[in-house]
Amino acid sequence: MLSRSLNNLQQNPLYHGFYMEKRGPQINHLSFADDIIIFTSGRKHSLNLIMQTLATYERTSGQLINKAKSHFMLHPNAFRTSCDRIKRATGFHKKDAPFTYLGCPISTGRHRIIYFSELINKIVNRITGWQSKLLSYGGKATLIKHVLQSIPIHILSATAPPSTVLKQIQGILADFFWGWRNDKKKYHWTSWKNLSFPYDEGGIGVRLMSDVCRAFQFKQWWTFRTKNTLWGNFLKAKYYQRSNPISKKWDTGESQNWKLMMRNKHKVEKLIQWNLKSGSCSFWWDNWLGVGPLAYFTTASNRFNNDKVSDFIENGQWNMSKMVQLAPQNHIHSILSTQLQLQQDKPDQAVWNLNTNGLFSVTSAWNSIREKREKTKINTYTWQKHIPFKCSFLLWRAIRGKLPTNEKLSRFGVKPGECHCCYSPGPDTIEHIFNGGNFAKKVWKYFADSLGIQTDYLPFRHMIMRWWSSNYNNEAHQLLLQALPIFIYWNLWKNRCAAKYGGKQSNMARVKHLVILDSFKLMQTVFPYIPWPLGWNKLCTLSEKCIHHIRITTVQWHTPPDSWVKLNTDGSALKDLGNIGAGGILKDQKGDIIFAFSVPLGQGTHNQAEVEAAVFGLAWCVQLNHGNVILEVDSQLLVDWFMNKTAIPWTLSAQMQKLRHLVTQLNQVKCIHTFREANSVADALSKHSHKIPNPQMYFNTKQLPKLAAAFFQQDLTGMASFRRKKLKRIKEPP
Template identity: 35%
Template sequence: MKTLRRYEEASGQEINKDKSFYLASNYIHDSRHNMIQRLTCYRYKSFPFKYLGCPIYSGRKKICYYTDIARNVMNKIRGWQGHVLSPGGRATIIKHVLKSQILHILAIVTPPKTILEQLDSYFSNFFLEKSVKKNKYHWSSLRNLCYPTDEGGVGFKNLTNLCKAFSTKRWWMFRVANNIWVKFMRAKNSPRSHPVSKVLESKHSAAWKEMMHIKNNIEPYILWKINDGDSSFWWDNWIGLGPLGAYINGNRKPDNMKIRDCIKDEAWDINTITSLVPNNLLNHIKHIPISDKYINDTPVWTETSNGTFTCSSAFNSISKRRDMDNMWKDVWKKNVQFKMSFFLWRAIKGPLGIKVGCHSIAYTLKEWSNFQNKNDIQRILCQVYMKKRGATVDMKWQWHKICSYMEDFRPRITSTPVIWNKSPEGLLKINTDGSSNITKRNAGIGGVAALYDLNWYKQNNVTNCILEMDSLMTVNMMKGVYKPP
């Protein structure tokens, strides 16, 4: 308490005792509770509790600790359920609103598999315009949606792979950092042995178990650049092929052996290395450079070009990938609306949900990609679909038929009548919209006309005037509602 009071005096911040509490064992006596409460003025609270939305508990991971996370997401979805949203709007909400709501929790802990499956079900039902409470037939599984667009997916990210990516980040920090959390985890879980050689036991905590499950998949991507040789000779990946301990059978692999023990006069001690590793690895080790001995060994993340760890690169290394197809690059383009690209995606995948036979679109896109001088296939197919709305598009697509559709297609031109109201008596009214004269081949731009009118008013001292414009932003700036840039 003396330390807390010194902190309050030094920082000028006061600890809120109403929001503070203390944790203690369930087996201490009531008299000890009374003494702690009298000295600290804090109330007693037991596990589990929440801090910044993250459940803090002791013991096994239970589903009941994470039900509030799924409930908050479901309530958020219900708020958007009644809105009329396009597929692109729903995809944007899922990517940037709903998943960002739980992203900080996934970065710290990994929810149970049941909670992750429940969240995936909520996202899938919302994207497919289904009720949150009712599970209906899905024309496409979420597994197919959670692929990059150039691999045949929609661009969603799988929550399970996201959790694995954050576990990878924790393992990376545990291996390369030296902060308080790393010192605590090493002293608690691997005080005498190397963490790579550590065997998982049932008594370990849930956080350590998650890191141990991911270490075998991630260690090959962590390469140690040799400088002072302080890395482990057997268990750090400094040869680029994984730890040496995985290639050697037997128990003659002490964890405290360093790489510097095999370096002599800033070069490899071949005699020592020959007695430890087989000949096929010896030739590989001879070509590994040794850098500055006054610098610590540097960890390099091999999945990025600069060697720096990123969660996106970890996510890509964990996720199952498909072969990239140029057809999907033609389907998903930035200048095409999401709903039209998504329509083509559904047509190619098959589960279109309506009686329109567009399965030959996939064949057309693949054939179109073979032409070097190709046009925008999305524009052609979308215009053809809009022209033939209500009819079945089930013919076999051929080159001459596509050309005929292109030649016969005429865009629908619409016009909107504009009424010019007479100005009140005593007021001068001038319209500043852009205009054109086909016979004289003259055209005026709205902004130039507006500037000319204002200068004309000023030169002729006209004050009683009405200025009509089609730019609401300019009108608000003239009225003082907006500040001009």
């Protein structure tokens, strides 16, 4: 009611609102829940009309406006008489910027650090409540990732704090992670940046706040460019009424938020591609060809025109004469190669090319922004799903030399002393404690002998990789091999610390028992339906002899019903080279061949090959006037796309559109799924496509490749195949 009444003021000739561009939206208020911001001029009549509207709302709704909590804001250079006039008319008090609206600081000019003090206090207060609790590194990492780093998300999605604020937040998180002792920060054994990588790149899965902030700035530009919003229409009217936003540059006096958008636009635009529907996108400035804005490839003045792609299309075809006259010469061939399937009633669709569904996600934007490191096997295996974070993190620190051994503490004035683990002491170094010392060697040998692993002396990195590279019989055996080095490291370190700080004597039997106990608990957690023994030798033997559940089913190709034909297609992709190919066969009601094909498709993905195979086969069905067709494929994804059960990847939208167009030219088409064993002829033909340079058609069995011909005879005789599928669940040996 109040919102409508305020909007109606725009029709009153005595009301003069806040000046806005005439071509843009005329906004006089913003509201959310019980908070409302009203934009108006300081004229007496306008103020009186607003107060009358508010008074009417109070009488009608019974809700009163709290004038003590309400305030007004003016330009810093406004006259004092204007301020006094507004005070008398409204009864509100004056307030200077910044102010907080919906948790976000609102200010003019550049953001200052003090504006975000409330955000910093929120994070500090949350941490203060946890300081009294004894938290492990794993508990702290979980709280940081899922609680503390979520607190600023609301603000980051609306505005960009100064870099100093983001660094301060990261410093607070780092202090919390490494801990405090006697009101003093503990030593940070590595920088927060080194921790801010995914597990397989050598981090612990936290994110740099600067990268998250930048990802939300990318989202702002995506929303601005692809969605019709009040905010976007306001910016358009204010900054680029007659031009394209890509061609604009930031000028002095424009807002800081617009400055950030201008700074990020070129990087974001590279990740946005426009799928042509009606040709409504900009010919020069929108990335519809996949190479970026065409305006960057020419210096002609016509690139600043508001030409649309549809202006270069005539009667559903590219206008060749106009293209040669205006388009960049180096890209004319690519433009003419772009197939047109225009839909006049639909606007061109923006797709985010980092996601297969074409939709924007902050995660994909963050992943494109952040610094990346090489993924290594040792980093991947360090972190196991069911192993406590503290154990894996200890190994992570040991690999990088980030543990407080006497050798490392000597930098802080601690005298390098002997180890506390061996009966004949050696140096207190990471290599000695975990691998080279007599105590560690005997522990490793005890467990390695049971699993048939050589224990020749190797540097500890190579020792770990030898364990993780060992052959395994099943998933349970694999888990035990991958977890044991982590548990051995953890308990060797516990033994060393208990001897040095706890007054206990180093005990090999205790270390072995704790490693076995940790392994036993892990196997019970992951495979609770198997009665694991606590004895080490029996545990090893059982893990090696466990077998997978295997489901065996009979699969058979069936002939189509009368007046129908069946088209079996399949796609093939070579992982190493990236080459793809298509194969398929059309059979009649008796199972006899009508035609078959093998088609090399060049470079691409397996899903692309599946779709192209179906398109090629249906195109021949249309050409040969087969009305009722059953399309049988072994790709459940293709069936779901055909039935509109799941979203089609944007990279395959054009091919799927071709497929649907072919369906309209046939009488009836059914798309069904079958197992690969019943699609063996098409499978053999698709693989044969990698051996031929050009497409081949076959119209009788004598022309078929040998393997495809053999599978064809199997289908013709009705012989069944056996499908063996290894299930994830494993069972103990009988």
